[in-house]
Amino acid sequence: MGLPRIGIAACGGTIAATASGDGTATPRLGAADLLDAAPWLRDIADPQARTVMTKASPDITVDDAVRLHAELVAFVRDERLDGVVVTSGTDTLEEVAFTLDLLWDSDVPVVVTGAIRNASKPGTDGPANLTAAVATAASPAARGLGALLVMNDHIHAARYARKGNSGNVAAFVSPTIGPVGYLAEGVPVIPMRVSRTPRVEPPAVPVTARVALLTTFMGDDGALLPAVVADGFTGLVVAGFGGGHLPAAVAEHPAFEELLATVPVVLASRANSGEPLRATYSGFAGSETELARRGVISAGSLDAPKARVLLTLLTAAGRPPDGVRAAFRRFSALP
């Protein structure tokens, strides 16, 4: 039997960046360049290279991620791949990975990776991360797990992964559950098998739905809410305080009332892990029970950026309010 056929789909980011001469770096490399920098990959896989885009990841949109999904489906089909690796920038890596996780309808592993140190830096982590990602995508243990995020020899389920450090090679964490696996001497080990992320149909492109994301803060008076109304967003995600609470000035703001009457409003927690509460506090306007009574939807185990991805896909597909609520419900373990 031959080596597993693994696709490498390059999208830019630091892993594709080289020095510009003034100490900064810019994404320039394509998939074939990444493969050339890691020739040992041919010992563990039969790699197929395809450059999808060469963007700095702050510029990647949900529309880009939906189009990337379609590219990957075609890549897997055309090249009869056993697994596929996406290389992209770490700034939006968690959102790209989660979009793919929501849309992926196959047991073929899709593994997302990037780098913190660009190719011109001492100790660049790009080739090592690419190698770990290819090994994971080639592993039978990764089949059926949806999208995984591999960085620094840790394997994360896309649904839980977050960038937890701005500049350390150990940048990615899964705060609520921890990584699902790791690489030992280059071999992927996945002791924890998370349930498959509930799938969402890919919306038509271009994805024109726009979902706003606001994080509350001590003394928040809701002054930004009228801009969300005026700008015609198709939904709002609010990152509330720890248990999913908002100041009364936000909860009772006329613009918040108007948003609740017109678009889905989803409440995540700005805390780093866990789920918003459901049945612990009442008697103040921004309590979780009061907000739920007024129609606010809980993000469940999703952090705010992931809730925004899901709400964008759902509103892009024209899901009615009940459908949006049901879709988010599947991300909560709470009754």
Ligand code: DAS
């Ligand atoms: N933060 C850089 C990276 O890690 C830039 C980017 O995300 O494109 O890739």
